Amino acid sequence: MKRSGLQVLFSVRKLSTSSLRNSAVHPATIPEKPETFYHRDLEIIRATAAQMMKKPESLDGLKFGHSFSDHMMEADWDHEKGWSHPVVSPLHDFKMHPGAKVLHYAIELFEGMKAYRGVDNKIRIFRPDKNMERMRRTAARAALPDFDAEELIKIMCDLVKIDKEWVPYSSTGSLYVRPTLIGTDPTLGVADSHQAKLFVLTGPAGAYYPTGFKPVSLLADPEFVRAFPGGVGAFKMGCNYAPTILIGKMAAGMGCQQVLWLYDNDEKLTEVGTMNIFVLWKNEQGELELVTPPLSDGLILPGVTRDSLIDIAKSWNEFKVTERYPTMEDIKRGIKEKRVLQIFGAGTACVVSPVGRILYKNKKTHEYEELLIPTMESQPNVMQRLYDTIIDIQYGRIDYPGWTRVVA
Numbered sequence: 001m002k003r004s005g006l007q008v009l010f011s012v013r014k015l016s017t018s019s020l021r022n023s024a025v026h027p028a029t030i031p032e033k034p035e036t037f038y039h040r041d042l043e044i045i046r047a048t049a050a051q052m053m054k055k056p057e058s059l060d061g062l063k064f065g066h067s068f069s070d071h072m073m074e075a076d077w078d079h080e081k082g083w084s085h086p087v088v089s090p091l092h093d094f095k096m097h098p099g100a101k102v103l104h105y106a107i108e109l110f111e112g113m114k115a116y117r118g119v120d121n122k123i124r125i126f127r128p129d130k131n132m133e134r135m136r137r138t139a140a141r142a143a144l145p146d147f148d149a150e151e152l153i154k155i156m157c158d159l160v161k162i163d164k165e166w167v168p169y170s171s172t173g174s175l176y177v178r179p180t181l182i183g184t185d186p187t188l189g190v191a192d193s194h195q196a197k198l199f200v201l202t203g204p205a206g207a208y209y210p211t212g213f214k215p216v217s218l219l220a221d222p223e224f225v226r227a228f229p230g231g232v233g234a235f236k237m238g239c240n241y242a243p244t245i246l247i248g249k250m251a252a253g254m255g256c257q258q259v260l261w262l263y264d265n266d267e268k269l270t271e272v273g274t275m276n277i278f279v280l281w282k283n284e285q286g287e288l289e290l291v292t293p294p295l296s297d298g299l300i301l302p303g304v305t306r307d308s309l310i311d312i313a314k315s316w317n318e319f320k321v322t323e324r325y326p327t328m329e330d331i332k333r334g335i336k337e338k339r340v341l342q343i344f345g346a347g348t349a350c351v352v353s354p355v356g357r358i359l360y361k362n363k364k365t366h367e368y369e370e371l372l373i374p375t376m377e378s379q380p381n382v383m384q385r386l387y388d389t390i391i392d393i394q395y396g397r398i399d400y401p402g403w404t405r406v407v408a
Contacts, residue, residue: 044087047070048090052070070166072092106237109135109139111179111236112131115175117174118397129149141232141235153405181196182196219259220360226244227299233270234295258273258353259273276300276347278290287319288319305351332371341378352386
């Protein structure tokens with residue numbers, strides 16, 4: 001049987017197309033011993049006093065992604081030479097050819113994680129192994145080079161340690177860590193990249209909820225979709241985000257803070273903004289149930305916070321935890337019958353984000369319906385309890401073995 005180009009490509013990279021479809025579920029599809037750079041070869045060039053950035057005087061009003069630490073890490077890859085040695089150096093601009101593939105075909109991926117200064121003054125990174133698993137899967141899907149996850153984690157730990165004074169002395173702030181991998185070869189043909197750059201940026205982040213939880217409103221319009229089967233919705237690529245920006249602006253113009261992404265004729269709830277979504281309700285059998293969409297069909301990004309919330313909720317063994325799609329009809333009926341208790345998003349930036357209102361465009365009448373969610377008033381307040389538990393783990397108040405990496 002003649003194999004397709006995609007099959008040939010992923011066969012060469014020890015990935016089959018079937019394992020690719022399931023890669024959000026089966027991380028074992030990535031190679032066990034990839035070609036890589038090594039922590040032992042790390043070169044460190046420290047910033048001079050003149051090169052150091054001005055630290056924010058306060059976390060109050062600090063906008064996410066607007067402030068960066070003194071140092072960054074980078075390593076280059078060439079299909080013939082392999083990986084260069086990794087370097088930590090003062091934050092600097094890149095020199096890039098205008099024909100670089102990333103600029104034309106969005107051959108790019110990124111991750112996001114945080115380092116926290118704990119109550120014991122130790123600095124911890126939360127579950128970096130999970131982010132690296134996802135980053136390697138995404139690199140395979142983007143035909144970008146593989147690397148050893150543990151080597152990059154050790155390098156990122158050194159990077160955070162060098163800039164440890166940028167980790168806020170705060171029980172609400174954190175240091176955001178952004179590993180990124182881009183195709184850089186200066187050729188305009190639509191093909192896999194023969195050159196690439198991996199780099200890591202860090203920067204301080206303030207409290208997501210400086211004045212407490214604020215419920216958000218969602219625009220749910222079935223005309224727009226975030227992802228589809230066979231696409232790249234399960235991978236953290238920049239190309240997933242650009243098409244959502246206009247719809248986000250539309251939502252803001254209608255008094256909503258986020259978009260609730262629906263899919264298919266039955267209007268499955270998939271994600272909310274850039275977050276995974278959870279629904280706490282009494283199901284039709286009268287059971288208390290926490291529901292989140294499954295990873296099985298490639299529509300859903302396998303969020304690290306999502307995975308953590310599921311694990312914690314199951315460990316309590318107090319209610320049913322289910323991975324399946326709720327539909328808009330399920331939600332509407334549940335609200336009418338007063339069975340929907342809480343809806344919330346989940347992600348690295350916020351941990352959880354409560355939903356108080358959905359502005360739903362009925363595809364039959366083309367009119368908007370307002371659905372009110374009692375997230376802030378409902379008991380039991382599972383959302384708050386999940387938030388508190390993860391925050392306590394991140395800041396060292398609870399020891400959850402294997403979930404944090406101590407940096408310094």
